[in-house]
Amino acid sequence: MTQQALLDLYFIDARSKLIDIAAFLDRIDRGEGPPDFRLKSFQKALEELQSTQPNRAQSVLMSLSDPTVEPIAKAPSKGAVGAYPSTENPLS
Amino acid sequence: MRYIEPHGHMVSRTTDDYEAMILAGCQAVCEPAFWAGFDRSGPEGFYDYFCQLTDYEPKRAAKFGLPHFTWLCINPKESEDTQLAKEVIAIIPQFLSRPNVLGIGEIGLNKNTRNELHILEQHLDLAASHDQLILVHTPHLEDKHKGTKLILDAIKADSRIQPNRVVIDHVEEHTIQMVLDSGFWAGITLYPESKTTPPRAVDMYEVYGAEQVWLNSACDWGRSDPLAVPKTAVEMRRRGHSPETIDKLIFQNPQRFLSQNPRFRLQ
Numbered sequence: 288m289t290q291q292a293l294l295d296l297y298f299i300d301a302r303s304k305l306i307d308i309a310a311f312l313d314r315i316d317r318g319e320g321p322p323d324f325r326l327k328s329f330q331k332a333l334e335e336l337q338s339t340q341p342n343r344a345q346s347v348l349m350s351l352s353d354p355t356v357e358p359i360a361k362a363p364s365k366g367a368v369g370a371y372p373s374t375e376n377p378l379s
Numbered sequence: 380m381r382y383i384e385p386h387g388h389m390v391s392r393t394t395d396d397y398e399a400m401i402l403a404g405c406q407a408v409c410e411p412a413f414w415a416g417f418d419r420s421g422p423e424g425f426y427d428y429f430c431q432l433t434d435y436e437p438k439r440a441a442k443f444g445l446p447h448f449t450w451l452c453i454n455p456k457e458s459e460d461t462q463l464a465k466e467v468i469a470i471i472p473q474f475l476s477r478p479n480v481l482g483i484g485e486i487g488l489n490k491n492t493r494n495e496l497h498i499l500e501q502h503l504d505l506a507a508s509h510d511q512l513i514l515v516h517t518p519h520l521e522d523k524h525k526g527t528k529l530i531l532d533a534i535k536a537d538s539r540i541q542p543n544r545v546v547i548d549h550v551e552e553h554t555i556q557m558v559l560d561s562g563f564w565a566g567i568t569l570y571p572e573s574k575t576t577p578p579r580a581v582d583m584y585e586v587y588g589a590e591q592v593w594l595n596s597a598c599d600w601g602r603s604d605p606l607a608v609p610k611t612a613v614e615m616r617r618r619g620h621s622p623e624t625i626d627k628l629i630f631q632n633p634q635r636f637l638s639q640n641p642r643f644r645l646q
Contacts, residue, residue, distance in 0.1 A: 296617060297578065342552070344551075344579065344582075345552040348523075348524070348552055348553040349553050351520070352523065352525065352553065353491070353521050353522055353524070353525045355525060356525060356528070358492055358493045358496050358529060359490065359492050359493070360493060361459070361492060362459050362492045362494075362495070363490070366519075367490075367520035369520045
């Protein structure tokens with residue numbers, strides 16, 4: 288498909304999601320108390336959108352992934368939270 | 380339109396869903412064993428669940444004219460208790476000869492622990508020793524990339540297992556390449572929030588090809604859509620893909636993989 292046709296097909300949907308993200312960050316700013324590591328991970332992942340390479344989805348996913356390689360000793364819980372705390376400072 | 384739903388947890392769905400799937404063109408549904416949303420108290424709970432998957436649920440699907448197939452295992456979410464997991468694995472062989480059983484699944488990892496990996500290896504041994512197809516669940520969200528690599532390494536370490544008899548499910552943009560490069564099939568799961576949306580699934584199809592790829596809804600008791608596969612077919616049509624191309628991805632591909640088990644026959 289042409290870039291023009293893809294814009295015609297997806298621009299309004301992407302625009303809506305972009306504003307949702309902006310509103311989400313505004314909402315966090317209005318909230319009280321310190322955020323956990325997920326906010327910093329989210330902001331770091333947003334930087335991947337500035338790339339000019341056509342693998343931004345992959346880069347965002349990798350930015351939010353556990354970078355370690357060895358199996359862990361015990362599961363901390365059953366669920367996943369969508370981001371991984373910094374290995375240097377788990378609180379950031 | 381015709382399609383196969385190769386991964387749907389129908390025990391969690393209503394009869395309305397069966398009817399909607401039939402109306403959308405579903406030709407068969409395949410149901411891997413999974414976590415019930417709570418931990419079962421013992422192997423007896425799994426025995427009953429396997430009876431449900433191999434006896435009751437195919438009868439319920441048959442009322443709507445829909446062939447129902449299944450995969451058996453203990454889900455990685457319950458694999459941390461290795462004693463329970465081994466007791467459950469021990470009762471699986473008695474179900475493998477049931478007429479709707481396609482193989483072992485959905486096995487894999489959840490939080491990428493040593494115990495989960497140990498039980499994954501036990502499942503792989505069970506599948507290899509009984510010459511079964513394998514359906515693999517890859518972990519959620521931040522655990523997916525690491526878990527997928529650990530899973531692929533574990534499967535490759537067992538020389539009895541042929542990659543083209545294994546489907547690695549829930550791939551996303553950061554894992555699909557390594558799965559296909561290793562010769563495995565890749566399952567793209569369509570979820571409203573996590574995993575993949577229909578536009579992203581079509582993106583992956585366009586970038587990585589569709590030779591060994593299938594789509595599934597993995598509909599269960601959480602936020603999920605049993606019509607996600609036909610809705611993705613509509614998305615493909617919006618992008619100008621031909622009916623033949625769509626049919627290959629949503630019907631012929633899963634049929635080709637699943638037919639490696641001769642029990643998989645459509646009416």
